[in-house]
Amino acid sequence: MTDYGHFIGGRHVAGTSGRFADVFEPMTGEVAGRVALASQEEIRAAVANSAEAQVKWAAVNPQRRARVLMKFLDLINQNMDELAELLSREHGKTVADAKGDIQRGFEVVEFACGVPHLLKGEFTDGAGPGIDAYAMRQPLGVVAGITPFNFPAMIPMWKFAPAIACGNAFILKPSERDPGVPMRLAELMIEAGLPTGILNVVNGDKVAVDALLDDPDIKAIGFVGSTPIAEYIYARGAASGKRVHAFGGAKNHMVIMPDADMDQTVDALIGAGYGSAGERCMAISVAVPVGKGTADRLMEKLVPRVEALKIGPSSDASADYGPLVTQAAVDKVRSYVEIGLKEGATLAVDGRGFKMQGYEKGFYFGSCLFDNVTKDMRIYKEEIFGPVLSVVRAKTYEEALSLCNDHEYGNGVAIFTRDGDAARDFVSKVQVGMVGVNVPIPTPLAYYSFGGWKRSSFGDLNQHGPDSIRFYTKTKTVTSRWPSGVKEGAEFSMPTM
Ligand code: NAD
Numbered sequence: 001m002t003d004y005g006h007f008i009g010g011r012h013v014a015g016t017s018g019r020f021a022d023v024f025e026p027m028t029g030e031v032a033g034r035v036a037l038a039s040q041e042e043i044r045a046a047v048a049n050s051a052e053a054q055v056k057w058a059a060v061n062p063q064r065r066a067r068v069l070m071k072f073l074d075l076i077n078q079n080m081d082e083l084a085e086l087l088s089r090e091h092g093k094t095v096a097d098a099k100g101d102i103q104r105g106f107e108v109v110e111f112a113c114g115v116p117h118l119l120k121g122e123f124t125d126g127a128g129p130g131i132d133a134y135a136m137r138q139p140l141g142v143v144a145g146i147t148p149f150n151f152p153a154m155i156p157m158w159k160f161a162p163a164i165a166c167g168n169a170f171i172l173k174p175s176e177r178d179p180g181v182p183m184r185l186a187e188l189m190i191e192a193g194l195p196t197g198i199l200n201v202v203n204g205d206k207v208a209v210d211a212l213l214d215d216p217d218i219k220a221i222g223f224v225g226s227t228p229i230a231e232y233i234y235a236r237g238a239a240s241g242k243r244v245h246a247f248g249g250a251k252n253h254m255v256i257m258p259d260a261d262m263d264q265t266v267d268a269l270i271g272a273g274y275g276s277a278g279e280r281c282m283a284i285s286v287a288v289p290v291g292k293g294t295a296d297r298l299m300e301k302l303v304p305r306v307e308a309l310k311i312g313p314s315s316d317a318s319a320d321y322g323p324l325v326t327q328a329a330v331d332k333v334r335s336y337v338e339i340g341l342k343e344g345a346t347l348a349v350d351g352r353g354f355k356m357q358g359y360e361k362g363f364y365f366g367s368c369l370f371d372n373v374t375k376d377m378r379i380y381k382e383e384i385f386g387p388v389l390s391v392v393r394a395k396t397y398e399e400a401l402s403l404c405n406d407h408e409y410g411n412g413v414a415i416f417t418r419d420g421d422a423a424r425d426f427v428s429k430v431q432v433g434m435v436g437v438n439v440p441i442p443t444p445l446a447y448y449s450f451g452g453w454k455r456s457s458f459g460d461l462n463q464h465g466p467d468s469i470r471f472y473t474k475t476k477t478v479t480s481r482w483p484s485g486v487k488e489g490a491e492f493s494m495p496t497m
Pocket of ligand 1: 146149151173174175204206209210224225226227229230247248249250280281383385411452
Protein backbone atom coordinates (compact mmCIF):
# COMPACT_ATOMS: atom_id res chain seq x y z
CA MET A 1 0.00 0.00 0.00
CA THR A 2 1.39 3.36 -1.00
CA ASP A 3 0.47 6.44 1.00
CA TYR A 4 0.73 9.63 -1.07
CA GLY A 5 0.91 13.00 0.65
CA HIS A 6 2.15 16.09 -1.20
CA PHE A 7 5.55 17.16 -2.56
CA ILE A 8 6.30 20.67 -1.31
CA GLY A 9 9.62 22.49 -0.95
CA GLY A 10 11.52 19.54 -2.41
CA ARG A 11 10.25 16.90 0.01
CA HIS A 12 7.31 14.65 0.69
CA VAL A 13 4.93 15.96 3.31
CA ALA A 14 1.97 14.11 4.80
CA GLY A 15 -1.53 15.46 4.22
CA THR A 16 -3.13 17.16 7.21
CA SER A 17 -6.75 17.54 6.04
CA GLY A 18 -7.76 14.08 7.26
CA ARG A 19 -9.38 13.41 3.86
CA PHE A 20 -8.08 10.68 1.51
CA ALA A 21 -9.04 8.91 -1.72
CA ASP A 22 -8.26 5.32 -2.69
CA VAL A 23 -5.77 4.65 -5.48
CA PHE A 24 -6.59 1.41 -7.33
CA GLU A 25 -4.62 -1.09 -9.33
CA PRO A 26 -7.09 -1.43 -12.25
CA MET A 27 -5.52 -4.69 -13.42
CA THR A 28 -6.60 -6.52 -10.23
CA GLY A 29 -9.23 -4.12 -8.94
CA GLU A 30 -7.41 -4.02 -5.60
CA VAL A 31 -6.83 -0.83 -3.59
CA ALA A 32 -3.11 -0.15 -4.05
CA GLY A 33 -2.82 2.90 -1.84
CA ARG A 34 -4.41 6.14 -0.78
CA VAL A 35 -3.81 9.75 -1.61
CA ALA A 36 -4.23 12.75 0.65
CA LEU A 37 -6.74 15.40 -0.46
CA ALA A 38 -5.36 18.85 0.29
CA SER A 39 -7.22 21.49 2.28
CA GLN A 40 -7.32 25.20 1.41
CA GLU A 41 -4.62 25.83 4.05
CA GLU A 42 -2.29 23.23 2.52
CA ILE A 43 -2.72 24.82 -0.90
CA ARG A 44 -1.94 28.26 0.54
CA ALA A 45 1.25 26.92 2.15
CA ALA A 46 2.38 25.34 -1.16
CA VAL A 47 1.72 28.59 -3.06
CA ALA A 48 3.62 30.66 -0.48
CA ASN A 49 6.58 28.26 -0.73
CA SER A 50 6.58 28.57 -4.54
CA ALA A 51 6.19 32.35 -4.53
CA GLU A 52 9.30 32.73 -2.38
CA ALA A 53 11.39 30.40 -4.55
CA GLN A 54 10.22 31.88 -7.88
CA VAL A 55 11.94 35.24 -7.50
CA LYS A 56 15.41 33.65 -7.47
CA TRP A 57 14.55 31.16 -10.20
CA ALA A 58 13.45 33.96 -12.55
CA ALA A 59 16.91 35.50 -12.13
CA VAL A 60 18.70 32.28 -13.20
CA ASN A 61 19.69 32.70 -16.83
CA PRO A 62 17.68 30.70 -19.39
CA GLN A 63 20.65 28.54 -20.42
CA ARG A 64 21.10 27.32 -16.86
CA ARG A 65 17.36 26.73 -16.48
CA ALA A 66 17.49 24.63 -19.66
CA ARG A 67 20.39 22.58 -18.26
CA VAL A 68 18.18 21.40 -15.39
CA LEU A 69 15.68 20.11 -17.95
CA MET A 70 18.48 18.41 -19.92
CA LYS A 71 19.56 16.56 -16.79
CA PHE A 72 15.90 15.70 -16.09
CA LEU A 73 15.71 14.08 -19.54
CA ASP A 74 18.71 11.90 -18.65
CA LEU A 75 17.01 10.87 -15.42
CA ILE A 76 13.78 9.97 -17.21
CA ASN A 77 15.74 7.73 -19.55
CA GLN A 78 17.53 6.08 -16.64
CA ASN A 79 14.23 5.49 -14.83
CA MET A 80 12.02 4.73 -17.85
CA ASP A 81 11.16 1.14 -16.91
CA GLU A 82 10.31 1.98 -13.31
CA LEU A 83 8.18 4.98 -14.36
CA ALA A 84 6.32 2.99 -17.03
CA GLU A 85 5.55 0.16 -14.61
CA LEU A 86 4.25 2.55 -11.96
CA LEU A 87 2.16 4.39 -14.54
CA SER A 88 0.74 1.19 -15.92
CA ARG A 89 -0.02 -0.15 -12.44
CA GLU A 90 -2.07 2.90 -11.38
CA HIS A 91 -3.66 3.77 -14.73
CA GLY A 92 -4.20 0.34 -16.31
CA LYS A 93 -2.66 1.01 -19.73
CA THR A 94 -0.09 -1.50 -20.98
CA VAL A 95 3.59 -0.92 -20.18
CA ALA A 96 4.36 -0.25 -23.88
CA ASP A 97 1.59 2.35 -24.00
CA ALA A 98 2.83 3.84 -20.71
CA LYS A 99 6.24 4.34 -22.33
CA GLY A 100 4.52 6.24 -25.15
CA ASP A 101 2.79 8.43 -22.54
CA ILE A 102 6.18 9.26 -20.97
CA GLN A 103 7.87 9.73 -24.35
CA ARG A 104 5.32 12.31 -25.59
CA GLY A 105 5.96 14.30 -22.39
CA PHE A 106 9.72 13.85 -22.79
CA GLU A 107 9.51 15.46 -26.25
CA VAL A 108 7.97 18.61 -24.79
CA VAL A 109 10.76 18.77 -22.21
CA GLU A 110 13.19 18.57 -25.16
CA PHE A 111 11.33 21.47 -26.78
CA ALA A 112 11.53 23.49 -23.54
CA CYS A 113 15.32 22.98 -23.49
CA GLY A 114 15.35 25.47 -26.39
CA VAL A 115 14.15 28.21 -24.03
CA PRO A 116 17.20 30.49 -24.46
CA HIS A 117 16.25 30.77 -28.12
CA LEU A 118 12.50 30.75 -27.53
CA LEU A 119 12.69 33.68 -25.08
CA LYS A 120 14.67 35.91 -27.42
CA GLY A 121 12.68 39.09 -27.76
CA GLU A 122 12.18 41.53 -30.60
CA PHE A 123 14.38 44.55 -31.29
CA THR A 124 14.14 47.48 -33.69
CA ASP A 125 17.32 49.47 -34.04
CA GLY A 126 16.68 53.11 -34.94
CA ALA A 127 12.89 53.15 -34.68
CA GLY A 128 13.24 56.96 -34.69
CA PRO A 129 16.06 59.48 -34.11
CA GLY A 130 18.10 57.94 -31.28
CA ILE A 131 15.18 55.60 -30.53
CA ASP A 132 15.33 51.85 -30.12
CA ALA A 133 12.24 49.71 -29.53
CA TYR A 134 12.22 46.24 -28.06
CA ALA A 135 9.94 43.65 -26.51
CA MET A 136 10.88 41.02 -23.98
CA ARG A 137 9.13 38.10 -22.34
CA GLN A 138 9.09 37.79 -18.56
CA PRO A 139 7.70 34.99 -16.37
CA LEU A 140 4.28 35.36 -14.78
CA GLY A 141 5.28 34.20 -11.27
CA VAL A 142 3.53 31.19 -9.74
CA VAL A 143 1.35 29.20 -12.15
CA ALA A 144 -0.65 26.00 -11.68
CA GLY A 145 -1.65 22.95 -13.72
CA ILE A 146 -4.60 20.64 -13.08
CA THR A 147 -4.32 17.41 -15.01
CA PRO A 148 -6.45 14.34 -15.89
CA PHE A 149 -5.94 10.66 -15.10
CA ASN A 150 -5.43 9.46 -18.67
CA PHE A 151 -1.91 10.78 -19.33
CA PRO A 152 -0.33 11.04 -15.87
CA ALA A 153 3.20 11.60 -17.28
CA MET A 154 2.66 13.40 -20.59
CA ILE A 155 0.24 16.14 -19.58
CA PRO A 156 2.04 17.18 -16.36
CA MET A 157 5.27 17.47 -18.42
CA TRP A 158 3.47 19.43 -21.17
CA LYS A 159 2.55 21.92 -18.50
CA PHE A 160 5.45 22.20 -16.08
CA ALA A 161 8.40 21.97 -18.51
CA PRO A 162 7.68 25.14 -20.54
CA ALA A 163 6.39 27.01 -17.47
CA ILE A 164 9.52 26.30 -15.43
CA ALA A 165 11.85 26.91 -18.40
CA CYS A 166 10.30 30.39 -18.72
CA GLY A 167 11.21 31.20 -15.09
CA ASN A 168 7.91 30.47 -13.34
CA ALA A 169 7.29 28.30 -10.30
CA PHE A 170 4.72 25.57 -10.96
CA ILE A 171 2.11 23.94 -8.73
CA LEU A 172 0.84 20.66 -10.14
CA LYS A 173 -2.50 19.19 -9.03
CA PRO A 174 -2.52 15.80 -10.76
CA SER A 175 -5.46 13.44 -10.98
CA GLU A 176 -6.18 11.79 -7.64
CA ARG A 177 -6.61 8.47 -9.50
CA ASP A 178 -2.94 8.01 -10.47
CA PRO A 179 -0.68 10.39 -8.53
CA GLY A 180 2.40 8.12 -8.41
CA VAL A 181 4.15 9.19 -11.62
CA PRO A 182 3.58 12.96 -11.18
CA MET A 183 5.12 12.70 -7.67
CA ARG A 184 8.07 10.74 -9.06
CA LEU A 185 8.62 13.31 -11.84
CA ALA A 186 8.83 16.07 -9.22
CA GLU A 187 11.47 14.07 -7.30
CA LEU A 188 13.47 13.65 -10.51
CA MET A 189 13.31 17.40 -11.23
CA ILE A 190 14.86 18.08 -7.82
CA GLU A 191 17.50 15.41 -8.48
CA ALA A 192 18.20 17.20 -11.79
CA GLY A 193 19.09 20.37 -9.88
CA LEU A 194 15.80 22.28 -9.78
CA PRO A 195 15.71 24.56 -6.71
CA THR A 196 13.13 23.46 -4.15
CA GLY A 197 9.72 25.13 -4.39
CA ILE A 198 9.84 25.58 -8.18
CA LEU A 199 7.82 22.42 -8.74
CA ASN A 200 5.38 21.58 -5.96
CA VAL A 201 2.81 18.79 -6.27
CA VAL A 202 -0.42 19.00 -4.29
CA ASN A 203 -2.86 16.14 -4.39
CA GLY A 204 -6.54 16.71 -4.03
CA ASP A 205 -10.03 17.08 -5.39
CA LYS A 206 -12.41 20.00 -5.92
CA VAL A 207 -11.39 21.62 -2.61
CA ALA A 208 -7.75 21.85 -3.76
CA VAL A 209 -8.74 22.98 -7.26
CA ASP A 210 -11.02 25.74 -5.96
CA ALA A 211 -8.28 26.96 -3.63
CA LEU A 212 -5.88 27.18 -6.59
CA LEU A 213 -8.49 28.98 -8.72
CA ASP A 214 -9.10 31.61 -6.04
CA ASP A 215 -5.51 32.12 -4.84
CA PRO A 216 -4.40 35.67 -5.71
CA ASP A 217 -0.74 34.63 -5.98
CA ILE A 218 -1.43 32.21 -8.84
CA LYS A 219 -1.21 34.06 -12.12
CA ALA A 220 -2.18 31.38 -14.63
CA ILE A 221 -3.99 28.04 -14.68
CA GLY A 222 -3.62 25.33 -17.29
CA PHE A 223 -6.28 22.61 -17.13
CA VAL A 224 -6.89 19.36 -18.99
CA GLY A 225 -9.89 17.14 -18.27
CA SER A 226 -13.58 16.76 -19.08
CA THR A 227 -15.58 19.57 -20.71
CA PRO A 228 -17.91 20.49 -17.82
CA ILE A 229 -14.93 20.91 -15.47
CA ALA A 230 -12.87 22.74 -18.14
CA GLU A 231 -15.68 25.26 -18.58
CA TYR A 232 -15.96 25.71 -14.82
CA ILE A 233 -12.18 26.19 -14.42
CA TYR A 234 -12.14 28.74 -17.22
CA ALA A 235 -15.00 30.79 -15.77
CA ARG A 236 -13.86 30.74 -12.15
CA GLY A 237 -10.16 31.26 -12.95
CA ALA A 238 -10.88 34.16 -15.31
CA ALA A 239 -13.25 35.71 -12.74
CA SER A 240 -10.33 35.88 -10.31
CA GLY A 241 -8.19 37.62 -12.94
CA LYS A 242 -6.02 34.71 -14.03
CA ARG A 243 -4.81 33.71 -17.45
CA VAL A 244 -6.57 30.38 -18.12
CA HIS A 245 -6.55 27.79 -20.84
CA ALA A 246 -8.69 24.72 -20.24
CA PHE A 247 -8.85 21.71 -22.55
CA GLY A 248 -11.89 19.44 -22.46
CA GLY A 249 -13.44 16.33 -23.94
CA ALA A 250 -13.71 15.06 -27.48
CA LYS A 251 -15.57 13.00 -30.05
CA ASN A 252 -13.06 12.49 -32.83
CA HIS A 253 -14.30 11.41 -36.28
CA MET A 254 -12.45 9.49 -38.96
CA VAL A 255 -13.90 10.14 -42.42
CA ILE A 256 -13.22 7.23 -44.78
CA MET A 257 -13.48 8.08 -48.48
CA PRO A 258 -14.37 5.41 -51.09
CA ASP A 259 -10.80 5.47 -52.47
CA ALA A 260 -9.09 4.90 -49.09
CA ASP A 261 -6.79 1.90 -48.76
CA MET A 262 -9.12 -0.19 -46.59
CA ASP A 263 -6.46 -2.39 -44.98
CA GLN A 264 -4.41 0.63 -43.96
CA THR A 265 -7.57 2.40 -42.76
CA VAL A 266 -8.70 -0.51 -40.58
CA ASP A 267 -5.21 -0.84 -39.05
CA ALA A 268 -5.26 2.88 -38.20
CA LEU A 269 -8.85 2.85 -36.95
CA ILE A 270 -8.50 -0.12 -34.66
CA GLY A 271 -5.37 1.28 -32.96
CA ALA A 272 -6.83 4.77 -32.58
CA GLY A 273 -10.24 3.53 -31.46
CA TYR A 274 -9.28 0.85 -28.95
CA GLY A 275 -5.68 1.68 -27.89
CA SER A 276 -5.49 2.57 -24.19
CA ALA A 277 -9.05 1.17 -23.94
CA GLY A 278 -10.31 4.28 -25.74
CA GLU A 279 -9.26 6.47 -22.79
CA ARG A 280 -7.50 9.08 -24.94
CA CYS A 281 -8.78 12.54 -25.79
CA MET A 282 -7.46 11.95 -29.34
CA ALA A 283 -9.00 8.46 -29.67
CA ILE A 284 -11.18 7.96 -32.74
CA SER A 285 -14.66 7.24 -31.42
CA VAL A 286 -16.65 7.75 -34.65
CA ALA A 287 -15.88 6.23 -38.06
CA VAL A 288 -17.70 7.87 -40.99
CA PRO A 289 -17.48 5.78 -44.16
CA VAL A 290 -18.68 7.69 -47.22
CA GLY A 291 -21.07 5.68 -49.43
CA LYS A 292 -22.75 2.31 -48.82
CA GLY A 293 -20.02 0.35 -50.61
CA THR A 294 -17.32 1.92 -48.42
CA ALA A 295 -19.33 1.22 -45.25
CA ASP A 296 -19.93 -2.44 -46.20
CA ARG A 297 -16.26 -3.01 -47.06
CA LEU A 298 -15.23 -1.31 -43.79
CA MET A 299 -17.54 -3.45 -41.65
CA GLU A 300 -16.45 -6.64 -43.41
CA LYS A 301 -12.84 -6.02 -42.44
CA LEU A 302 -13.41 -4.25 -39.11
CA VAL A 303 -15.75 -6.70 -37.34
CA PRO A 304 -13.31 -9.66 -37.23
CA ARG A 305 -10.48 -7.36 -36.16
CA VAL A 306 -12.51 -5.92 -33.26
CA GLU A 307 -13.58 -9.43 -32.23
CA ALA A 308 -9.94 -10.51 -32.19
CA LEU A 309 -8.63 -7.65 -30.03
CA LYS A 310 -6.62 -9.00 -27.12
CA ILE A 311 -7.47 -7.52 -23.74
CA GLY A 312 -5.07 -8.32 -20.94
CA PRO A 313 -3.70 -7.22 -17.62
CA SER A 314 -1.42 -4.19 -17.93
CA SER A 315 1.61 -6.41 -17.34
CA ASP A 316 0.84 -8.58 -20.42
CA ALA A 317 3.15 -7.36 -23.19
CA SER A 318 1.01 -9.03 -25.85
CA ALA A 319 -2.25 -7.27 -24.86
CA ASP A 320 -3.74 -4.67 -27.23
CA TYR A 321 -5.22 -2.85 -24.29
CA GLY A 322 -5.74 -3.28 -20.56
CA PRO A 323 -8.39 -2.40 -18.00
CA LEU A 324 -10.21 0.91 -17.60
CA VAL A 325 -9.17 3.21 -14.76
CA THR A 326 -11.96 2.49 -12.24
CA GLN A 327 -15.08 0.40 -11.76
CA ALA A 328 -17.08 3.64 -12.16
CA ALA A 329 -15.55 4.04 -15.64
CA VAL A 330 -16.59 0.47 -16.53
CA ASP A 331 -20.14 1.13 -15.30
CA LYS A 332 -20.34 4.34 -17.34
CA VAL A 333 -19.16 2.64 -20.54
CA ARG A 334 -21.57 -0.26 -20.00
CA SER A 335 -24.45 2.17 -19.51
CA TYR A 336 -23.64 3.84 -22.84
CA VAL A 337 -23.76 0.47 -24.62
CA GLU A 338 -27.23 -0.11 -23.14
CA ILE A 339 -28.27 3.39 -24.23
CA GLY A 340 -27.02 2.71 -27.79
CA LEU A 341 -29.09 -0.47 -27.98
CA LYS A 342 -32.20 1.35 -26.74
CA GLU A 343 -31.60 4.12 -29.27
CA GLY A 344 -31.67 1.55 -32.09
CA ALA A 345 -28.01 1.32 -33.12
CA THR A 346 -26.77 -2.10 -34.29
CA LEU A 347 -24.29 -3.68 -31.86
CA ALA A 348 -22.07 -5.43 -34.41
CA VAL A 349 -19.56 -6.56 -31.76
CA ASP A 350 -20.78 -7.01 -28.19
CA GLY A 351 -17.98 -7.08 -25.59
CA ARG A 352 -20.23 -6.74 -22.55
CA GLY A 353 -19.75 -10.33 -21.44
CA PHE A 354 -15.94 -10.16 -21.36
CA LYS A 355 -14.29 -11.58 -18.24
CA MET A 356 -10.53 -11.56 -17.60
CA GLN A 357 -9.61 -14.97 -16.28
CA GLY A 358 -7.57 -14.78 -13.08
CA TYR A 359 -8.39 -11.06 -12.72
CA GLU A 360 -12.12 -11.24 -12.07
CA LYS A 361 -12.17 -8.08 -9.94
CA GLY A 362 -10.19 -5.99 -12.48
CA PHE A 363 -11.84 -3.12 -14.38
CA TYR A 364 -12.04 -4.77 -17.82
CA PHE A 365 -14.49 -4.08 -20.59
CA GLY A 366 -14.74 -5.99 -23.87
CA SER A 367 -14.53 -4.25 -27.24
CA CYS A 368 -17.83 -2.99 -28.66
CA LEU A 369 -18.63 -1.79 -32.17
CA PHE A 370 -21.87 -0.03 -33.12
CA ASP A 371 -23.08 0.26 -36.72
CA ASN A 372 -25.93 2.44 -38.08
CA VAL A 373 -25.41 5.13 -35.44
CA THR A 374 -27.20 8.40 -36.22
CA LYS A 375 -26.42 11.92 -35.20
CA ASP A 376 -29.37 12.33 -32.84
CA MET A 377 -28.20 9.41 -30.61
CA ARG A 378 -26.54 10.06 -27.25
CA ILE A 379 -23.82 7.50 -28.06
CA TYR A 380 -22.87 9.81 -30.95
CA LYS A 381 -23.22 13.12 -29.16
CA GLU A 382 -21.53 12.30 -25.84
CA GLU A 383 -18.01 11.25 -24.95
CA ILE A 384 -17.97 7.59 -23.83
CA PHE A 385 -14.21 7.32 -23.12
CA GLY A 386 -14.02 3.55 -23.45
CA PRO A 387 -13.47 0.76 -26.02
CA VAL A 388 -16.64 1.55 -27.97
CA LEU A 389 -16.50 2.68 -31.61
CA SER A 390 -19.52 4.04 -33.49
CA VAL A 391 -19.95 3.84 -37.25
CA VAL A 392 -22.08 6.60 -38.76
CA ARG A 393 -22.79 5.96 -42.45
CA ALA A 394 -22.68 9.11 -44.62
CA LYS A 395 -24.07 9.18 -48.14
CA THR A 396 -21.74 11.91 -49.39
CA TYR A 397 -18.49 13.67 -48.54
CA GLU A 398 -20.49 16.85 -47.76
CA GLU A 399 -22.60 14.97 -45.23
CA ALA A 400 -19.45 13.57 -43.57
CA LEU A 401 -17.90 17.03 -43.38
CA SER A 402 -21.09 18.48 -41.85
CA LEU A 403 -21.10 15.76 -39.17
CA CYS A 404 -17.60 16.84 -38.08
CA ASN A 405 -18.51 20.51 -38.22
CA ASP A 406 -21.86 20.27 -36.45
CA HIS A 407 -20.55 18.23 -33.50
CA GLU A 408 -20.12 20.24 -30.32
CA TYR A 409 -16.59 18.90 -29.80
CA GLY A 410 -13.71 19.81 -32.11
CA ASN A 411 -10.56 18.24 -30.72
CA GLY A 412 -9.14 15.92 -33.40
CA VAL A 413 -10.33 14.56 -36.75
CA ALA A 414 -8.92 12.45 -39.59
CA ILE A 415 -9.64 11.80 -43.24
CA PHE A 416 -8.48 8.65 -45.01
CA THR A 417 -8.25 9.01 -48.78
CA ARG A 418 -5.89 8.84 -51.76
CA ASP A 419 -7.52 11.92 -53.31
CA GLY A 420 -5.43 15.06 -52.74
CA ASP A 421 -8.30 17.39 -53.68
CA ALA A 422 -10.65 15.85 -51.14
CA ALA A 423 -7.98 15.93 -48.43
CA ARG A 424 -7.14 19.56 -49.14
CA ASP A 425 -10.79 20.62 -49.10
CA PHE A 426 -11.33 18.76 -45.81
CA VAL A 427 -8.29 20.33 -44.14
CA SER A 428 -9.46 23.77 -45.20
CA LYS A 429 -13.14 23.47 -44.19
CA VAL A 430 -13.25 21.22 -41.13
CA GLN A 431 -14.04 23.02 -37.86
CA VAL A 432 -11.65 21.03 -35.68
CA GLY A 433 -8.35 22.04 -34.07
CA MET A 434 -6.11 19.08 -34.99
CA VAL A 435 -6.46 17.32 -38.34
CA GLY A 436 -4.89 14.12 -39.68
CA VAL A 437 -4.64 13.17 -43.34
CA ASN A 438 -4.19 9.38 -43.36
CA VAL A 439 -2.98 9.85 -39.76
CA PRO A 440 -5.49 8.63 -37.16
CA ILE A 441 -4.25 10.38 -34.00
CA PRO A 442 -2.95 13.76 -35.18
CA THR A 443 -1.45 14.83 -31.83
CA PRO A 444 0.89 17.64 -32.89
CA LEU A 445 4.63 17.27 -32.47
CA ALA A 446 6.14 18.98 -29.42
CA TYR A 447 7.28 22.03 -31.39
CA TYR A 448 3.75 22.73 -32.67
CA SER A 449 0.92 23.59 -30.29
CA PHE A 450 -1.89 21.27 -29.17
CA GLY A 451 -5.50 22.31 -28.75
CA GLY A 452 -9.02 21.66 -29.94
CA TRP A 453 -11.84 23.95 -31.05
CA LYS A 454 -15.45 24.48 -29.98
CA ARG A 455 -16.30 22.85 -26.62
CA SER A 456 -13.01 20.93 -26.54
CA SER A 457 -11.15 24.04 -25.41
CA PHE A 458 -11.78 27.21 -23.43
CA GLY A 459 -9.52 30.24 -23.34
CA ASP A 460 -6.72 31.39 -25.53
CA LEU A 461 -3.37 29.87 -26.54
CA ASN A 462 -2.72 26.14 -26.83
CA GLN A 463 -0.44 23.71 -25.02
CA HIS A 464 3.26 23.08 -25.79
CA GLY A 465 5.02 24.45 -28.88
CA PRO A 466 5.23 28.23 -29.41
CA ASP A 467 1.91 28.93 -27.65
CA SER A 468 3.25 27.52 -24.37
CA ILE A 469 6.00 30.14 -24.30
CA ARG A 470 3.39 32.86 -24.93
CA PHE A 471 1.05 31.42 -22.30
CA TYR A 472 3.68 31.27 -19.55
CA THR A 473 5.19 34.74 -20.14
CA LYS A 474 4.02 38.32 -20.33
CA THR A 475 5.40 40.75 -22.87
CA LYS A 476 7.06 43.98 -21.86
CA THR A 477 7.63 46.50 -24.65
CA VAL A 478 10.29 49.19 -24.22
CA THR A 479 10.86 52.35 -26.23
CA SER A 480 14.14 54.06 -25.38
CA ARG A 481 15.72 57.29 -26.57
CA TRP A 482 19.26 58.38 -25.80
CA PRO A 483 20.25 62.05 -25.43
CA SER A 484 22.17 62.42 -28.69
CA GLY A 485 18.93 61.78 -30.61
CA VAL A 486 16.67 64.02 -28.48
CA LYS A 487 15.10 67.05 -30.24
CA GLU A 488 15.07 70.39 -28.42
CA GLY A 489 11.77 71.53 -26.86
CA ALA A 490 8.57 69.99 -25.56
CA GLU A 491 6.01 68.24 -27.80
CA PHE A 492 2.31 68.34 -26.95
CA SER A 493 0.78 66.47 -29.84
CA MET A 494 0.62 62.65 -29.84
CA PRO A 495 4.05 61.30 -30.85
CA THR A 496 3.93 59.46 -34.18
CA MET A 497 6.45 58.00 -36.57
P1 NAD B 1 -11.89 15.17 -14.95
O1 NAD B 1 -12.47 16.41 -15.54
O2 NAD B 1 -12.76 14.31 -14.12
O3 NAD B 1 -10.63 15.57 -14.00
C1 NAD B 1 -9.60 16.39 -14.43
C2 NAD B 1 -9.01 17.13 -13.25
O4 NAD B 1 -10.02 17.97 -12.67
C3 NAD B 1 -8.51 16.22 -12.13
O5 NAD B 1 -7.30 16.72 -11.62
C4 NAD B 1 -9.63 16.29 -11.10
O6 NAD B 1 -9.16 16.13 -9.77
C5 NAD B 1 -10.19 17.68 -11.29
N1 NAD B 1 -11.64 17.75 -10.99
C6 NAD B 1 -12.56 16.76 -11.16
N2 NAD B 1 -13.78 17.19 -10.80
C7 NAD B 1 -13.63 18.48 -10.40
C8 NAD B 1 -14.55 19.47 -9.92
N3 NAD B 1 -15.85 19.22 -9.77
N4 NAD B 1 -14.05 20.70 -9.60
C9 NAD B 1 -12.76 20.97 -9.74
N5 NAD B 1 -11.85 20.06 -10.19
C10 NAD B 1 -12.27 18.84 -10.53
O7 NAD B 1 -11.21 14.36 -16.15
P2 NAD B 1 -10.56 12.91 -16.11
O8 NAD B 1 -11.64 11.89 -15.98
O9 NAD B 1 -9.43 12.86 -15.16
O10 NAD B 1 -9.95 12.83 -17.59
C11 NAD B 1 -10.67 12.43 -18.72
C12 NAD B 1 -11.20 13.62 -19.49
O11 NAD B 1 -10.12 14.48 -19.88
C13 NAD B 1 -11.87 13.22 -20.79
O12 NAD B 1 -13.02 14.01 -20.95
C14 NAD B 1 -10.84 13.54 -21.86
O13 NAD B 1 -11.35 13.80 -23.14
C15 NAD B 1 -10.21 14.76 -21.28
N6 NAD B 1 -8.88 15.01 -21.83
C16 NAD B 1 -8.74 16.07 -22.67
C17 NAD B 1 -7.51 16.32 -23.25
C18 NAD B 1 -7.31 17.50 -24.16
O14 NAD B 1 -6.18 17.90 -24.39
N7 NAD B 1 -8.37 18.09 -24.70
C19 NAD B 1 -6.42 15.50 -22.95
C20 NAD B 1 -6.60 14.43 -22.07
C21 NAD B 1 -7.85 14.19 -21.51
